[in-house]
Amino acid sequence: MPRIRARLAFATVGVAAGALLGIAPSTALLPAAPSAAAGACEPGTISFIPDAPPALAMLQADVVGSRATGKGVLVAIVDSGIDVGNPHLAPVVEGGVDLVGDGERADGLSDLRGHGTAIAGVIAAAQVPGSGLRGLAPDARLFSVRVFRGDDDESVEAGFGPSVERMAEGIRVAVDRGATVINVSMSDIPDDPGLAQAVEYARAHGSLVVASGGNRSTSASTDDGPRYPGAYPGALAVGAADAQGQPSDASIHGPHIDVIAPGQNVLSAATGAGDCVYSTDFPASSFATAYASAAAALVAEAHPEDGPDGWIYRLSASAARADLDARDDAAGWGLIQPYDAITMLPDASTRGPESPFFDTSASAVRPAPGSVVLEHRAEPFVITKEFALVLGILAAAVLGSLGAFIVFRRQRDEPEGPTLAETTGGLLTREVEAE
Known part of the structure; x- marks a missing residue:
C-alpha cells in the first residue's frame, strides 16, 4: 500500500486493516490525478492548481459568502493532524493537540498521513497567489486534534492507528477547547458507549459533531447500515455525492445518513506541498464530511442561537431533493445547500425532517393513502x-x-x-x- 512518505495521493485503506481495527478513516482517497505537473502532490513540491474546486459550484458558494463566511467559528478536525506549513493553512490554524504520543509535535500540527490536511483545506483554505483553492468557510478557524498517525501496518502495529477510544477523547478535547463544529471523517460499525457519550457531551455543550457515513472500501463490512459516531442523535452523518451531485454507491447507505455532499474530484491542500486533486475515481465520504462541516460553520455563524439540533435541521430541511417530504438511505434528505440553510425561515409548514422549532407533523402535502370501494348500486x-x-x-x-x-x-x-x-x-x- 502506498505510504504518505512516498506520495501524497492517498491509498485506499484495506478492508483487512479495517476488520483488524474495527475502525478505519473513511477516506477511499485514491491516487490523485492533479491537473498540475507530475509530482505536484509530493512533499517538497510546492505546486498550485489555478482552477477553483468544482464542488463549490454545487454548494452555492457564489452567493453564500454574502451571508456568512465562518467568521468567529472554530472547527476542530479530529484526524491525522494538520500540516500548518501548507500556505493555505498557516493563516487559519489556531493550534491543536496531539493524542497519539508517537513523538510528533505535541500541538498536533504535523500530518504524516496527509488526511487531516486535506480535510482542513476543504473547510477553510485561505487563497494564495496562483491557486484556485479556497475553503467553503474561508473565515473559519481550525483546531487540530491529532488522534492517529496512519493506517499502514507499521502505525497499526505500534498502536498509533485509528481507535475508537482516541476518537471519543478527541471529540471531548475539541469541545473543551471551544470548537463549535467538530469534523470526524471517520466511522465505526459497533455502537460504542464511550463514543456515544462523547457525542452527547458535545451536543450538551453546544458543539456539533459532523461525521462520515462510511465508505465501502474502508469499512470492515460493505453491508449498508449505521456507522458511528454519525448515527448517534445529535450528530450529522454525511454520505458522498458524485461529480453530478448524486448519491454514490461508494458510500455506505442506511437510516443514519442525514445529508450528502460532494466527495469526488476534490481540490485541497497537501502535506509538505501545495495543491492536490483527490478522489478522482469515485467519491469519498471524508471530503463530503468536510464540506458539510464547512456548511455547518456557515450556518452556525448566521444562526448561533439555533444550536446543534437547529443547525442539523437547517442543513437537512433545505437540502436539494426531488421529494420534499421524503428521505432515503442513500441521500438522506439530499445535497446540502448552505445559502438555503441560512436564509430559510422555518415554520410549521416547512417540509422535510422533524423540526426542533415547530410541530411539522402536518406539513406534508401528500394525501394520506386510501382505498376505493366499488359498489354496483347507484348512489x-x-x-x-x-x-x-x-x-x-x-x-x-x-x-x-x-x-x-x-x-x-x-x-x-x-x-x-x-x-x-x-x-x-x-x-x-x-x-x-x-x-
Missing part, C-alpha cells in the same frame, strides 16, 4: 348527475330552437345594414388597438 349523487345531464341536453335543444326563431324574425323585419361578421370584425380590431 343518489350519481343519479342526480345523470338526471341533470338529461335536463341540460333538453334545455339546450329548446333554447337553440327559440334562438333560431328569433334570429329569423329579426332578419325578416329589420332593414339591411352591416353583416354580423363585419360588425364582429370591427369590434375585434378596436380591441387589439386599444391594448
Whole structure:
C-alpha cells in the first residue's frame, strides 16, 4: 500500500486493516490525478492548481459568502493532524493537540498521513497567489486534534492507528477547547458507549459533531447500515455525492445518513506541498464530511442561537431533493445547500425532517393513502348527475330552437345594414388597438 512518505495521493485503506481495527478513516482517497505537473502532490513540491474546486459550484458558494463566511467559528478536525506549513493553512490554524504520543509535535500540527490536511483545506483554505483553492468557510478557524498517525501496518502495529477510544477523547478535547463544529471523517460499525457519550457531551455543550457515513472500501463490512459516531442523535452523518451531485454507491447507505455532499474530484491542500486533486475515481465520504462541516460553520455563524439540533435541521430541511417530504438511505434528505440553510425561515409548514422549532407533523402535502370501494348500486349523487345531464341536453335543444326563431324574425323585419361578421370584425380590431 502506498505510504504518505512516498506520495501524497492517498491509498485506499484495506478492508483487512479495517476488520483488524474495527475502525478505519473513511477516506477511499485514491491516487490523485492533479491537473498540475507530475509530482505536484509530493512533499517538497510546492505546486498550485489555478482552477477553483468544482464542488463549490454545487454548494452555492457564489452567493453564500454574502451571508456568512465562518467568521468567529472554530472547527476542530479530529484526524491525522494538520500540516500548518501548507500556505493555505498557516493563516487559519489556531493550534491543536496531539493524542497519539508517537513523538510528533505535541500541538498536533504535523500530518504524516496527509488526511487531516486535506480535510482542513476543504473547510477553510485561505487563497494564495496562483491557486484556485479556497475553503467553503474561508473565515473559519481550525483546531487540530491529532488522534492517529496512519493506517499502514507499521502505525497499526505500534498502536498509533485509528481507535475508537482516541476518537471519543478527541471529540471531548475539541469541545473543551471551544470548537463549535467538530469534523470526524471517520466511522465505526459497533455502537460504542464511550463514543456515544462523547457525542452527547458535545451536543450538551453546544458543539456539533459532523461525521462520515462510511465508505465501502474502508469499512470492515460493505453491508449498508449505521456507522458511528454519525448515527448517534445529535450528530450529522454525511454520505458522498458524485461529480453530478448524486448519491454514490461508494458510500455506505442506511437510516443514519442525514445529508450528502460532494466527495469526488476534490481540490485541497497537501502535506509538505501545495495543491492536490483527490478522489478522482469515485467519491469519498471524508471530503463530503468536510464540506458539510464547512456548511455547518456557515450556518452556525448566521444562526448561533439555533444550536446543534437547529443547525442539523437547517442543513437537512433545505437540502436539494426531488421529494420534499421524503428521505432515503442513500441521500438522506439530499445535497446540502448552505445559502438555503441560512436564509430559510422555518415554520410549521416547512417540509422535510422533524423540526426542533415547530410541530411539522402536518406539513406534508401528500394525501394520506386510501382505498376505493366499488359498489354496483347507484348512489343518489350519481343519479342526480345523470338526471341533470338529461335536463341540460333538453334545455339546450329548446333554447337553440327559440334562438333560431328569433334570429329569423329579426332578419325578416329589420332593414339591411352591416353583416354580423363585419360588425364582429370591427369590434375585434378596436380591441387589439386599444391594448
